[in-house]
Amino acid sequence: MKIFRQPLHELITKKLHKAGLTEEHAAGVADVLVHADIRGIHSHGAMRVEYYAERIAKGGLNTKPDFEFNKTGPSTAIFDGDNGVGHVAAKLAMDEAIEMAREHGIAAVGVRRIGHSGALSYFVRQAAKSGMIGISMCQSDPMVVPFGGSEPYYGTNPIAFAAPSHDGRIMTLDMATTIQAWGKILHARSRHESIPDSWAVDKEGHSTTDPFKVNALLPIAGPKGYGLMMMVDVLSGILLGLPFGNKVSSMYHDLTEYRNLGQFHLVINPAFFTDPDMFKQHISDTMNDLNHIKPAPGFEQVLFPGQNNDLIQEQYEKNGIEMVDDIYEYLISDVVHRNQYDNKDPFAK
């Protein structure tokens, strides 16, 4: 089925408010989830609402957090999320970072003690919409083997980057540091399909094509992706005094406990480095250059990072967002959650 942005936003807000969030926070989460769905990042859109609702109902998210913003230097700050919804804390922390970078050229804000914050492109695009470069990264639950290992240590630790152009388009990189998201394994399990042998490993560390034997995911590009995960964990975990590595809390293990996750925002104001109009013009030029590179066999056009999502968004804004029927049925129902996520060990037994 298809649904437009506004009604989807209203349904998500209503459901999360019913689950226990304030209306303001429910709407803040809906902003980030609708951003994901409308850009085709369905793994981080409305499909997450039922999980969040269950976590809220079981006390694993603080519904009345006391957010605290403390500047620790002219360009540095800590935003304490008090284990409220990560989406809202990360968004407010990015607003603060943008203002600091406007004045001082650069801002680094550590966001401590939050719940899951969704698709990171939302936050870096806030910076780009203000004429700045945004970088953000966050911890996630341990489900990835370090290069050469057979047990999970790091999470899928995503990294996002956005830069503004002269014509309103935004260069947007937003990626997990794993070859595939966990959701793709679950999808293959639900269809009893095999997976490519490059995605994941079994308990012994052998690559597997059987989604039911998966015990951990693999980093992108071997030791290089593993190194990026390490960097994300240092900046958004260790630097902020939070649990790190395989001590990071699990998404599904105990929904009654706060997650204490970390996220790290960096904002750079181009005006402190170069002529900001020329900067934006050169981002536009880069986008155009890339679009005119001769495509490889099998490709129609080279897209700049994020353009694939821009193209989906264009279609969805016009025709409505493609939505799985089950998710829509859940959103319009009176059910808040069905007790289906708690203590589900996602790995092979």
Ligand code: NAI
């Ligand atoms: P993906 O693999 O769909 O895309 C990765 C990047 O590749 C994107 O920047 C995309 O624009 C670009 N891309 C894809 N196709 C392209 C093409 N044809 N030409 C040019 N660029 C192209 O993303 P992934 O890794 O599956 O991540 C999905 C989402 O999951 C992200 O929003 C990420 O922030 C989120 N995430 C959030 C986590 C959390 O704990 N909050 C954990 C892990 C991921």
